[in-house]
Amino acid sequence: MIGRKTPRTEDDTPNLKGFDDYDLSLGDVMRGERATLNKSLLDVQRELRIKAPYIVAIENADPAVFETPGFIAGYVRSYSRYLGLDPDWAFQKFCEESGFAGVHGMQPEANTARSDAARPAAKRGWRRNRIEEDPVLASATALMPQRTALFDGFNAGALGSLIVLAALLGGLGYGGYAILQEVQRVTLTPVDAPPDAVVDVDPLAEAALARPGYETAGVRAPSTSALSRLYRPEALEVPVMTPRDGPIATIDPNSIGVWRPSVTTPPTPTQLAEAGPDDTPAVQVVAPTPPAVAIVATNPAWVRVRAADGSILLERILETGESFVLPNSEAPPTLRAGNSGAVYFMVDGQTFGPAGAPGAVASNVILSRETLSTTFAAADLDADPDLREVIATAEARLTADPADLPPAE
Known part of the structure; x- marks a missing residue:
């Protein structure tokens, strides 16, 4: 190309x-x-x-x-x-x-501190300028001491600090004085009370008025003690008391208290004739309790009891002779058991079972009285002495103390 x-x-x-x-x-x-x-x-x-x-x-x-x-x-x-x-x-x-x-x-620019600290010579006093210009007076070995001005070391910032300190001390002093005056103040408050008796300065003044040779009309000025008695209630010599109980001497210890004897009146013949057996039937207020259903294991077997709402009532291995009583509920629970040949049921004192073949798994077994009595045959306890002994032990446990039953896990 x-x-x-x-x-x-x-x-x-x-x-x-x-x-x-x-x-x-x-x-x-x-x-x-x-x-x-x-x-x-x-x-x-x-x-x-x-x-x-x-x-x-x-x-x-x-x-x-x-x-x-x-x-x-x-x-x-x-x-x-x-x-x-x-x-x-x-x-x-x-x-x-x-x-x-x-x-x-x-x-x-590297010596900023030294340049800022230097002051112009125009701001210094004429005496200091003269001393600095004289090489003899300015030397460190001068015989005569150097004179300094009166306000040479005065700092304007210190004056402000002194003013603030004086104001602070004055405020603290005034506050303390005001608090002291408030504490020492005395206030008189009028109260609703009768006046107290005033002591007479001259108790003989009343006796001096009664001179011999003079007659009075029998009218005398009220004394201070009389005024006091007007406002003071008169005290009683004997308190007024209303007795609530009778005299102690009239109390009979054999008629009251724990020492009172029990008096039983024998029935009369008329009362005995009229008395008879009470044929009135008792009123039943609750429904009869359904018979209990129990699961008994003749050999170790895994069981799981599930309630009608799906909750698990029991799920573990029942040992030999161990039993579990089903709680009362409206809907019967279901059973799933391994080694179902060792699982039996007790209803109304009768034993039914087993739930399945030895070593097999039994599922969805309805644990109700009617279903167990119709689905499973009654166990022959006479033919199997070991089974009879295990069932007897389980019945003894259930009858003796139901609180000792294994709890549902």
Whole structure:
């Protein structure tokens, strides 16, 4: 075909890039190493004591986030050492990507504390300026002591603290004084009570009025004791009591209490003649109880008794001579038994069975009195002495103590 073997030019060959052809920044390397260690920014902040925004700034090569440029080198080296990278290579890479040239002690931004602490000479007193300008007075070996101003060490912030402290103490003092006045206050409340007797200042004043030679009309002012008696009830010499019982001497201990003799009056001949047997039949208020149906095992056999509603009344292995009495219910339960040749039924004192052939499984056996008496034949106890002994033992258990029967599981 035409053009089948046309040679390709070099421009048609695609230029595939390798792994090293892509730009790999310091942040990509650090984020990859941090992801390899399965560490988050909060984990790094908790372990290195470096704030998470600073960690992000190092990965993004952004020195503007740092408040103090002097700590950038230490943060970068500590973080790179934590990730297992070369600290010098990481710091050099950070400087190349961010344009950070490092900070040394001669740069003004590295000495911020010293520049902030310096005060201009214009704010100082003329005496201090004079001492600093004199090389002899300013030297540490000067003989004369340096004089300081009165308010040289005064701080305006301390004045505010003193004012707040004084206000707090004043408030506490006023509160204590107010509480003390409230506690010591006495309030008089009028009550509905008669006035008390006032003691006479001069008890002889009444006697002085009765002078010899003078006659009175027999009218005297009421005394204080008389006023008191008006409001005070008169006390009785003997309390008024209404007796509820008779005198103790009239009580006969033989007529009351546990010592009272029982008196039986013999019946008269007329009463005996009129008495006769009570032919009134007893009133029946409940239906007669149906006869109990019991399952007896002559040999170990697995049985499961299921109620009409599907609940399981019994499901276990009955040992030799063990029996189970069916509870009374409206619908008869059903039986499923293994080794049915060893399972018998007791109804009205009679034994029916077995439920099936020896070693066979009997299913859906209706455990009702009518079904068991019609479906199964009566067991011949005389022909089998062992069966007679097992049935006798089961009957003795059921008759002696029904509470000892095995519970339904």
